[in-house]
Amino acid sequence: MGESPISVRAALESARFPLPTGTADLPAGVARDSAEANRLANFLRTVFSFPAMLGAFLVAAVFVVGRGFNVDPDVWWHTKAGQIILSTRHWPTTDPFSFTAGGQPWIDCEWLGDILFAPVARWAGLQGLDALLIILGSAIMVALYAYATLRAKDSKAGFVASAVLLVLTSASFSLRPQMLGYLFLILTLIILERFRQGKVRSLWFLPPLFLVWVNAHGSWIIGLGVVFVYWASGLLEFRLGGLEAKRWTPQDRRSLSMAFLLSLCAIPITPYGPQIAAYPFEVAFKMPIGVGNVSEWQSMPFNLPGGKLFLGLILAFLVLQVIYRFTWRLEELALFLFGTMMACLHLRFLLLFVPFSTPILATILARWVPPYSRSKDRYLLNAVLMLAVTVGIVRFFPSRAELEKGVSENFPVRAVEYMHEHSVRGPIFNTYNFGTYLLWSDYKVFIDGRSDIYERVGAFSDYLFIDRLKPGALGVLQSYGVRACLLQRDEPLATMLAALPGWQKVYADNLSVLFVKRNSAASSDAQPGQVAPGQKK
Structure with a gap:
């Protein structure tokens, strides 16, 4: 059986120039070719219809x-x-x-x-x-x-x-x-x-x-x-x-x-x-x-x-x-x-x-x-x-570098890299939104986005108590044996820890800041005061 002479373009335009539907008087092979062409035309009319284009x-x-x-x-x-x-x-x-x-x-x-x-x-x-x-x-x-x-x-x-x-x-x-x-x-x-x-x-x-x-x-x-x-x-x-x-x-x-x-x-x-x-x-x-x-x-x-x-x-x-x-x-x-x-x-x-x-x-x-x-x-x-839409999506799909830059602007990527390089160990108190990225990096966290389990065990209420600097917040922090804190740079707890002699800031960038407890085994070789290039202490 030979290939149908109906081209894709003819199939697309067949809504205005319908193919004959009667095949009773045609030879069997030609009738099958005509039926296949009709099916192709109907399929293409659906795929490239105006409603599909709107989609x-x-x-x-x-x-x-x-x-x-x-x-x-x-x-x-x-x-x-x-x-x-x-x-x-x-x-x-x-x-x-x-x-x-x-x-x-x-x-x-x-x-x-x-x-x-x-x-x-x-x-x-x-x-x-x-x-x-x-x-x-x-x-x-x-x-x-x-x-x-x-x-x-x-x-x-x-x-x-x-x-x-x-x-x-x-x-x-x-x-x-x-x-x-x-x-x-x-x-x-x-x-x-x-x-x-x-x-x-x-x-x-x-x-x-x-x-x-x-x-x-x-x-x-x-x-x-x-x-x-x-x-x-x-x-x-x-x-x-x-x-x-x-x-x-x-x-x-x-x-x-x-x-x-x-x-x-x-x-x-x-x-x-x-x-x-x-x-x-x-x-x-x-x-x-x-x-x-x-x-x-x-x-x-x-x-x-x-x-x-x-x-x-x-x-x-x-x-x-x-x-x-x-x-x-x-x-x-x-x-x-x-x-x-x-x-x-x-x-x-x-x-x-x-x-x-x-x-x-x-x-x-x-x-x-x-x-x-x-x-x-x-x-x-x-x-x-529709082809233009497809080409545009492929052409302008973000590169790996673009996406990594976006992640680093919202999550403590460089701070976690520092923690790995300098063997910063826990227990680590972390800002709520940093918890999931921290656990993704194989650290045990204080809290993350699964608020249900932390509320059930009481850790969520303790987190809020510490985060809001309620009277006795440092005592609650100490009760968990915390030896490092990964926080947002400008949050109140970070400001307070920076003023306390018992804590030292070992890393900071535009997004995050890392404190370790002095005279503890929180870090084997962390250097106090290190900051990301171009950042202020």
Whole structure:
């Protein structure tokens, strides 16, 4: 059988010059060639369609945001935990990273995400981790765009809504397993919307999705809540002003109930059994110090640009509702209000507001945005633009040196190098945000980003007591036998230690400062007063 004479360009333009579909009177070989050409043309029309091009633009926007690789401190402990799991082939049950909680019970509730990060870091280093962040961010935005388009039935409106919310979404993009949780939440919403539109088989993706989700991130509890809200919203049928609810058919209700129960049954299927299921509740009800002091658990800062944009969107929804009196489905109103409330209470839940509000915004915009017309599509132009996006990402992807420079500006890279070179030993008291990088470098830490275990053993409250220089802070520090302190250069404790005769500053740069206790074995050959080139003592 000869090759089809249809070229790629002809396939791209075939939307305007359709190939013949009738093959009954053609010889068998020619008919097969014609059918293959049609399949190729349909495939290329989908890949290089206008909606696909808009998705590529979202990927480009994510790349622009993620190119700088704003490293979240927790990426270091997640990657280290993944390395431990892969090397030992066991899941940790006690804390391996600190001297304050060492040996205490601890489970890695996000182990599946951790073993994703570890090989990437090993094989591709910082560039691999940055690429993974961009891939996960792109997957989230493309899924959000697909969900908004599915709801609004208009790809242009879905794109505009997703692009507007990207400003809020990107602020929360950091390389942590929570990225997987956000992606799974949007996939759950897509599945439920497809089910509402009559595609019942979509529901059976939920149980395996939750099986993966519960092992990747604690946000699975929110996903189960979303499924329950959809189920409960279809138990009654009513219309009250602009609010309506439609009753499920008996068959639909049974299908959704079964999918929910199977998803619930997947929750205990973890290396730790049902222990992981308790983690979200422990954080919510048993960790008041962590929730009250960790920045991502703080309330929405309405004085900052992101908070102002969030408030502006809420007010815009209210104004549009008053003017146009949109009809809300019961479940979408419930989720929108829940997402708004949680984002106001805790900054980290801003990404709940985004998927719950984007489809509503897209539906509103669809009233004015002209729908996509396939007959007017320009496939070759779309392909050229998508190729340009791809080339741009490859061309401007940050070098290893650029990423290392960014890491050194936010983490005590040179201070840790000094510690290795001069055999500085612990116990080491460290600034909260330095803990994860310190443990990544194989030091036992006082505290790191796993605030839950430190709160449980009392180390978190002691850290705050010392960090805030409460009366008796030095006594608490001494009770841990601390012989070295790695601190931010300008924090109050660093200023106090610099004035005490019992401590000597052996290293300092623009970011960090290292003190060791005088007349101790904290360092075998540390030289007092050493500073990085070009820095002041």
